[in-house]
Amino acid sequence: MDQLSIGKVYNYASEENMKILPLWKQSISAIEIMGVKEELFSEEYSHYIVIHDALNIRFPESRDELNRRFCAQLGASVVRYIRKQGNVHYVRGLMAENGASIYSILPYTSFDLIENAKFPKNSMEERKIKAFEEIIPLLNGEKILDVGCGLGTLTIKIAAMKPDISVYGVDLQESLMKQCRFNAEIEGVGNIKFVAGSAYELPFEDAYFDVITCFFMLHHLDDVPKALKEIKRVLKPTGEVFVVEPIDHFHDIQRNPDDWKKLFIDAGYAVDVRKKHKLSYIKGFL
Structure with a gap:
């Protein structure tokens, strides 16, 4: 991976249990920030877009949107920010395995709110x-x-x-x-x-x-x-x-x-x- 890592994921996700990916939407992960001085998280924002390593699994063709979102070159998760402890930040909904690298953390802003967005609903x-x-x-x-x-x-x-x-x-x-x-x-x-x-x-x-x-x-x-x-x-x-x-x-x-x-x-x-x-x-x- 040519991208520069700015953090690492800590949770109990593995290749085996990530196959039940929808359940992970409510689970908590820790992100340890490394080598970055600027504050990447702020209490002004409740949600963030996190770019991370892709999952090492493939889902059935009927769930191909999960493959495209989390199992291609990189994964992109929309997470809810919980709190900070030192240089470790706790978030909910990170679709990344334990030890995965983090490459970018972006605030989820008013620009991202699209009222008429179209997608298959669950x-x-x-x-x-x-x-x-x-x-x-x-x-x-x-x-x-x-x-x-x-x-x-x-x-x-x-x-x-x-x-x-x-x-x-x-x-x-x-x-x-x-x-x-x-x-x-x-x-x-x-x-x-x-x-x-x-x-x-x-x-x-x-x-x-x-x-x-x-x-x-x-x-x-x-x-x-x-x-x-x-x-x-x-x-x-x-x-x-x-x-x-x-x-x-x-x-x-x-x-x-x-x-x-x-x-x-x-x-x-x-x-x-x-x-x-x-x-x-x-x-x-x-």
Whole structure:
């Protein structure tokens, strides 16, 4: 690379876990500025355009816009500025791997606001936000588990909104859990723990949680009944399970609310289901 590096990225992103790139939009990275005396970040601006090393992965053709944006000669991320600590700056939404070089940091200005900009919209993200806002107020109890927490965006939000509750997040990759812990630390959320583990073999004792959530996760699994039985094992007899699943996005099997209802009943739950915004909302209890 002929460009002069002005900084380095520190996070827990890797070639393996960056394949779930949309989840990284809410994750936090540290940028260490090196060899530059001028202040590149200012509290006058909430967002910045950061030019960085390209990702060492390729996405499917259906997501080619990600390849063009982040996997070509260079990557360009629009980030939200969080705060400064010495010569290290914390930002949210940097699509760069740990150790990547930074080449330019530009303020996102009024010149960049284009009201009628045209681009393919991701309706799934909008529906996720609506689902989160609807479900979070319903979560009560001493211990809450978020199964398939990804990069912990929802898990941290639950813990921040309910500081007197112990919140746990679980997902397969330890590297993801390290990033979750980093996100929570920078956001100052302490009532939360992240543990690597499988939905088929949760690393918790029987009847441990008052509430368990699964958001947009179960449709990724090969054996949903096995996962539901394992979730039931760690749920208290008086506990509740809240699940949200897309109807129009699936892998091998498309499931509607009635299909989810049958799966839960077969796994030994009583269940309420409803449909809204092309999503199945499922509430299970024992």
